[in-house]
Amino acid sequence: MKGYRKYFTKKIVWFLITLFVAMVLNFVLPRLMPSDPVAAITGKMAGQTTDTAAVQEIYSRFEEEFGTNKPMIVQFLIFLRNLFKGDLGTSFSQYPRKVSDIISSSIGWTLALQIPAIIVGWIIGNVLGAVAAYKKKGWDKIVMPVTMFISNIPAFGSAVILLYLFAVKWKVAPVAGGYAFDMIPNFSWAFVKSVIEHYQLPFWSIVLISIGGQAIGMRSMSIYELNADYVKYSRFLGIRDGKIVGYVFRNAMLPQVTGLAMSIGGSVSGALVAEIIFSYPGIGSTMYAAVTAADYPLISACTLIITIMVLIATLSLDIIYGFIDPRVKAAQFDA
Amino acid sequence: MKKISKLIALLLAAFMVCGLLAGCSGSGSADNATSTPTEASQATEESKTEETPAATEESKAEETPAATEESTPAETTGDVTDLPRNETLYFGGLQWGTVNAWNPIGANQNNFAIAGSPQGSRTVMFETLYMYDFLSGKLYPLLADGDYTWNDDMTELTFKIKEAAKWSDGTPVTAADVAKTFEASVAIGNGTGTTYGAYIDSIEADGLTGVIKLAKTEEGGPKNPLLAIDYLTGVYVAQAAWIDTMMARNNNDPVACLNDKAEDVPYSGPYGRLYDDDQKLVLVRNDNYWGQDASMWGSLPVPKYLAHAMYADNAATETAFKAGQIDVNQQFLPNIQNLWLKDGLPISTFYDEEPYGVCLTMPTAWYNMNIPVLKENPALRKAIAMAVDYPSIIANAMTNQSPSFEDVPRSLMNPTEGEQALYDHDAVKDLQWAGNDIEGAKALLDEAGIVDTDGDGYREWNGEKISLNACCPNGWSDWQAAMEIVAAAGENIGIEITTLYPEWSIYQTVFTMHDQTEYQIFMYSPSAASPSNPWMRCMMFMSSSFVGIDNNWSGNWGQYVNEEADEILNKIPTISDEAELKAAYTRLTEIYLTEVPSFSLMYRPAAFDAVNETVWTNFPSADDGRNITPYNCVSGYAIRALYELELVD
Numbered sequence: 001m002k003g004y005r006k007y008f009t010k011k012i013v014w015f016l017i018t019l020f021v022a023m024v025l026n027f028v029l030p031r032l033m034p035s036d037p038v039a040a041i042t043g044k045m046a047g048q049t050t051d052t053a054a055v056q057e058i059y060s061r062f063e064e065e066f067g068t069n070k071p072m073i074v075q076f077l078i079f080l081r082n083l084f085k086g087d088l089g090t091s092f093s094q095y096p097r098k099v100s101d102i103i104s105s106s107i108g109w110t111l112a113l114q115i116p117a118i119i120v121g122w123i124i125g126n127v128l129g130a131v132a133a134y135k136k137k138g139w140d141k142i143v144m145p146v147t148m149f150i151s152n153i154p155a156f157g158s159a160v161i162l163l164y165l166f167a168v169k170w171k172v173a174p175v176a177g178g179y180a181f182d183m184i185p186n187f188s189w190a191f192v193k194s195v196i197e198h199y200q201l202p203f204w205s206i207v208l209i210s211i212g213g214q215a216i217g218m219r220s221m222s223i224y225e226l227n228a229d230y231v232k233y234s235r236f237l238g239i240r241d242g243k244i245v246g247y248v249f250r251n252a253m254l255p256q257v258t259g260l261a262m263s264i265g266g267s268v269s270g271a272l273v274a275e276i277i278f279s280y281p282g283i284g285s286t287m288y289a290a291v292t293a294a295d296y297p298l299i300s301a302c303t304l305i306i307t308i309m310v311l312i313a314t315l316s317l318d319i320i321y322g323f324i325d326p327r328v329k330a331a332q333f334d335a
Numbered sequence: 336m337k338k339i340s341k342l343i344a345l346l347l348a349a350f351m352v353c354g355l356l357a358g359c360s361g362s363g364s365a366d367n368a369t370s371t372p373t374e375a376s377q378a379t380e381e382s383k384t385e386e387t388p389a390a391t392e393e394s395k396a397e398e399t400p401a402a403t404e405e406s407t408p409a410e411t412t413g414d415v416t417d418l419p420r421n422e423t424l425y426f427g428g429l430q431w432g433t434v435n436a437w438n439p440i441g442a443n444q445n446n447f448a449i450a451g452s453p454q455g456s457r458t459v460m461f462e463t464l465y466m467y468d469f470l471s472g473k474l475y476p477l478l479a480d481g482d483y484t485w486n487d488d489m490t491e492l493t494f495k496i497k498e499a500a501k502w503s504d505g506t507p508v509t510a511a512d513v514a515k516t517f518e519a520s521v522a523i524g525n526g527t528g529t530t531y532g533a534y535i536d537s538i539e540a541d542g543l544t545g546v547i548k549l550a551k552t553e554e555g556g557p558k559n560p561l562l563a564i565d566y567l568t569g570v571y572v573a574q575a576a577w578i579d580t581m582m583a584r585n586n587n588d589p590v591a592c593l594n595d596k597a598e599d600v601p602y603s604g605p606y607g608r609l610y611d612d613d614q615k616l617v618l619v620r621n622d623n624y625w626g627q628d629a630s631m632w633g634s635l636p637v638p639k640y641l642a643h644a645m646y647a648d649n650a651a652t653e654t655a656f657k658a659g660q661i662d663v664n665q666q667f668l669p670n671i672q673n674l675w676l677k678d679g680l681p682i683s684t685f686y687d688e689e690p691y692g693v694c695l696t697m698p699t700a701w702y703n704m705n706i707p708v709l710k711e712n713p714a715l716r717k718a719i720a721m722a723v724d725y726p727s728i729i730a731n732a733m734t735n736q737s738p739s740f741e742d743v744p745r746s747l748m749n750p751t752e753g754e755q756a757l758y759d760h761d762a763v764k765d766l767q768w769a770g771n772d773i774e775g776a777k778a779l780l781d782e783a784g785i786v787d788t789d790g791d792g793y794r795e796w797n798g799e800k801i802s803l804n805a806c807c808p809n810g811w812s813d814w815q816a817a818m819e820i821v822a823a824a825g826e827n828i829g830i831e832i833t834t835l836y837p838e839w840s841i842y843q844t845v846f847t848m849h850d851q852t853e854y855q856i857f858m859y860s861p862s863a864a865s866p867s868n869p870w871m872r873c874m875m876f877m878s879s880s881f882v883g884i885d886n887n888w889s890g891n892w893g894q895y896v897n898e899e900a901d902e903i904l905n906k907i908p909t910i911s912d913e914a915e916l917k918a919a920y921t922r923l924t925e926i927y928l929t930e931v932p933s934f935s936l937m938y939r940p941a942a943f944d945a946v947n948e949t950v951w952t953n954f955p956s957a958d959d960g961r962n963i964t965p966y967n968c969v970s971g972y973a974i975r976a977l978y979e980l981e982l983v984d
Contacts, residue, residue, distance in 0.1 A: 090594075097435050
């Protein structure tokens with residue numbers, strides 16, 4: 001038990017150190033951009049005024065409100081203080097909306113789209129990779145290359161192709177949005193059906209591009225495992241193929257599980273391409289717009305959430321590995 | 336494995352449910368979908384007002400059960416789940432993100448329903464005193480009753496409010512509302528306060544009559560009567576009682592007042608808020624709208640709902656427009672004529688031939704006078720401008736959705752007939768250029784002594800090679816194409832010009848700084864149209880009052896100074912004699928075309944306006960004889976179109 005405690009403590013300490021460093025970077029990096037978002041708000045407020053003194057007054061007021069006239073370290077301390085109070089600040093680009101309001105309205109859509117898509121892509125990819133490695137022949141020579149080809153079409157291109165074929169040409173899928181353009185959200189079957197219909201193209205655009213990477217990884221691992229001594233020995237013992245494939249699959253899966261956890265951790269960053277091409281709501285396009293508008297508070301909040309999700313995924317993996325993989329456990333305990 | 340499969344299935348199902356929940360609730364907020372006690376009481380008040388004698392004929396019909404259900408928007412909207420296509424007019428290109436607020440005197444509006452501008456305010460929810468028609472330059476009364484009047488020395492403008500005008504809560508609109516709106520705007524420092532605070536002393540109210548008292552010069556004359564007229568078309572009237580409530584709940588703190596979301600705000604326009612989230616904004620018609628009175632429109636607008644879905648970008652908007660999911664689209668579509676000529680879609684524009692829309696503004700390349708070679712050499716400035724291939728810009732960047740500079744010779748005026756009549760064309764004829772004049776430009780440079788002395792193909796000034804950059808924001812594709820053509824023009828006359836396309840967030844920071852030298856030839860558009868134009872645009876092109884100021888969004892970004900131009904610009908707002916005004920604008924144009932502190936690259940609509948007539952028809956067109964402004968059916972006098980729309984089927 002002592003070994004476990006030491007192992008977990010070490011991991012959590014590193015988690016906290018990484019989190020702090022990431023928070024500093026999340027805060028500082030956007031502010032190094034050579035742009036002044038306060039000037040943008042001032043411009044929108046001032047309109048076409050010819051009274052230049054009044055414009056300066058507006059600028060000073062917003063500088064004060066956002067604290068951009070204070071030294072960076074003071075701004076950071078204010079950011080930390082507000083963060084502990086759950087206040088992520090006010091957005092520059094969507095002023096006067098609160099950052100927390102913007103994120104809460106988009107993150108649900110992103111998670112609901114990304115996580116099932118990542119899991120489905122992961123399952124299909126892994127099954128395909130394992131089958132290709134084991135069956136070879138047509139699977140390895142036709143199905144795998146075709147999947148690889150589809151997966152390697154740039155995400156932007158494949159999404160546009162899906163949109164053109166299914167929405168524009170064949171008109172079997174909607175062109176944009178998270179639900180029908182002529183509906184107002186409500187708890188009815190028609191609305192549920194509409195959400196599911198709008199879900200299809202963005203979902204499959206993510207699944208299609210994630211299959212290839214998973215399949216090739218799984219295929220390599222499976223081929224390696226299939227040539228391992230324990231497989232040959234099992235065959236000598238006359239153990240049936242299905243049982244052997246089960247062993248192989250489990251051993252080859254370990255690195256793939258890491259990949260899955262990391263993907264889920266990073267899912268909060270959003271499916272930018274899918275969100276833009278299909279005008280699907282989510283945090284990806286929110287973050288993209290924030291970056292182009294130099295919206296520091298929104299960028300910092302988005303990257304902070306992504307950082308935390310990835311760190312939690314990594315920490316969880318470390319902890320789970322500590323239990324399930326004796327090799328990891330032994331290495332950590334020895335260290 | 337079976338357990339894992341079950342777990343995964345459960346997870347997937349859970350996330351799908353999350354998606355549905357996000358869809359059903361999200362950040363969406365229906366004004367009336369969930370009835371709060373306040374809303375309920377408001378609804379009751381609205382019902383009561385219908386019993387007053389002032390109620391129109393329509394209120395009589397409300398005695399039937401069906402009509403009673405429709406008697407207040409609050410009761411109606413709670414049940415709305417679908418927007419019947421034949422009752423809904425869909426817009427595109429006017430709302431690009433979740434609505435920030437509903438505050439007509441707030442800050443940083445991004446709301447489709449709230450866009451106050453002298454050029455043509457969107458009056459679907461909040462209303463202005465007058466509506467501007469940029470086709471004729473006329474002002475049409477909206478909340479105002481008849482024409483406004485000036486006193487003898489043009490220091491006071493008197494207007495009257497229509498007796499029929501009412502707020503959505505049934506109370507009458509009065510001049511006190513106009514006065515309070517101005518007073519509060521100055522107090523909290525919103526856009527209205529900033530723009531007009533220095534030029535309007537006060538607005539005084541007496542019942543339905545209001546007097547705008549202009550700030551005076553030292554000589555006792557009005558500071559700027561043109562801006563007072565801009566005020567009439569560009570500033571919404573908010574309800575005085577609501578302003579008091581809003582300011583009180585924010586302890587009169589200006590920032591808090593600017594940030595107030597104003598979800599309880601009463602409005603005087605024909606539509607109110609029904610639903611909005613991060614994908615959609617829907618307004619619903621107020622069937623008790625005062626404007627159905629004979630003193631205004633005499634009827635309700637035809638569409639029951641106005642809706643705007645939020646698309647990620649231009650491409651998504653275009654796809655939806657072609658699919659008939661958008662009826663009115665404010666978006667630049669290259670080669671728009673192909674939509675009806677080649678694709679056979681029921682899409683049309685105001686003009687059925689080039690330039691398809693009414694061009695009001697002139698995207699312009701500004702010379703940076705902080706760069707000595709540009710400041711000291713008007714010949715260099717003119718030579719570059721003369722060498723630019725404008726027909727290519729208009730044909731390629733604008734796909735001919737702009738008149739050419741041969742059709743509308745360059746000046747300080749936009750292409751509308753009204754503005755073109757404001758200067759003497761013959762007097763400046765010799766100073767104008769239509770572009771692509773490489774030999775003329777070279778001769779001008781040679782004459783000015785700007786020549787290539789070291790034989791490298793590029794000209795020098797004071798012994799140094801002239802090397803400039805041409806900039807505009809990244810992703811503004813038509814502007815980028817124009818800048819490439821400017822760079823090519825430089826190459827043709829021996830001036831090195833390279834292009835630079837920073838992101839907008841950086842671009843806007845730099846070009847609004849008075850001492851910047853990073854951008855040497857850079858693009859931005861001056862004012863398009865309004866009662867104060869072309870004076871406002873001339874100020875933007877030439878007034879030195881904007882020189883030396885940081886965060887300058889007002890104009891003259893190139894820091895050009897000309898004392899004679901300043902004198903004329905200061906005088907114009909008080910000139911009432913037409914001949915004198917024409918002489919003043921002609922002289923300004925002469926100075927501008929001689930000195931070339933900037934040069935326009937194309938003409939462009941203030942707003943693009945294409946319509947898909949799959950569901951609705953009878954949109955304004957140039958030859959229909961109705962003279963309705965082609966401004967997306969919602970801005971300025973364009974809103975009249977909503978009262979004349981017809982269903983295709």
